[in-house]
Amino acid sequence: MTTQHSDRTAPHEDKPRWLDADQQQLWRAYLEGTVRFVEAVSREHEERSAVSLNEYELLVRLSESPGRTLRMSALAEGLARSRSRVTHTVARMEARGLVRRSATDGDRRGVDCVMTEEGHRTLVEAAPAHVAAVRRFMVDVLTPEQFQALGEAMASVARACREDHEI
């Protein structure tokens, strides 16, 4: 693992010094942690479930919405994904019978995405493995205080990103 990081010799000269050494280390830990975490959770989905992590998250959103229904744009916004990506994903899931599309009433531009019974069943089947993975790789390895600090910090980050994007 190449976390060799040093001021002593040439190798590091290239990187502008933009955080002090301690901060660098924290930043690296953040990077590695997030990527390994989604990797680990995704792996669980591939191995044990009929839907990918992405699809699972989409189903979760639908399951939480009244009528198990959400507009395409609301889905995209809620998942922080491009509209195009959601269109394609939903198309594939529709072909598998997990969701179904229907016109939004009131606004004829809109399209509602509705979770089917089959989609619901799939979600329920996938949930335990998902939950177990999140526990195993995150919740259970942190103290409650750490988990809370993590959530609060990321809430601030999310807000900053959201604000910037909207402007």
Place this chain on the structure above:
Amino acid sequence: MTTQHSDRTAPHEDKPRWLDADQQQLWRAYLEGTVRFVEAVSREHEERSAVSLNEYELLVRLSESPGRTLRMSALAEGLARSRSRVTHTVARMEARGLVRRSATDGDRRGVDCVMTEEGHRTLVEAAPAHVAAVRRFMVDVLTPEQFQALGEAMASVARACREDHEI
């Protein structure tokens, strides 16, 4: 099978209650924060730089290695990406003159990836915008204590994931 479950009552009924309400909220914040953050930083790269966030991270690894060189497998492991993915990415970057491949000496199976002068120049040009984005969307919106807690928590998560993967 049109066994309508009670759609209109508790919208949340579907999701097994696997974390208490507060924890749910923290978990959601984590999810949203991480995805919006990479989205925001990526956007900066698309807009202001010649390399994507992925390619940038690869160049950073090389810049930190002696001789600006790393074996393909070391790159893959360090970046937590599949070997295949690194092969393809490096192929594209090689075509653009950012890196170059050469045989590892001592082990004729191995391939070294070397950052070129051009690649180095590109990295140096891209760095300020990258740094600014990370500061703007994360470091500057957190207190030092928050940032530290975040880094430490993710270090634990990373360790848990790594251990699981190796076994």
Place this chain on the structure above:
DNA sequence: CGTGCGTGGTTGAATGTTCAACCAGTTGTC
């Protein structure tokens, strides 16, 4: 030696994502 197995890396096809162009419907404005 030779055979078998593990490692390092590539390949190409299938799959998923992005990007830009587009269509249809809505809203505002004069």
Place this chain on the structure above:
DNA sequence: GACAACTGGTTGAACATTCAACCACGCACG
């Protein structure tokens, strides 16, 4: 009420990633 600008969504081609099959080399053991 007509026209421009905006919103919601789709399309298809370009691009990126994954997956499984594969090749070449190294290592161990008979």
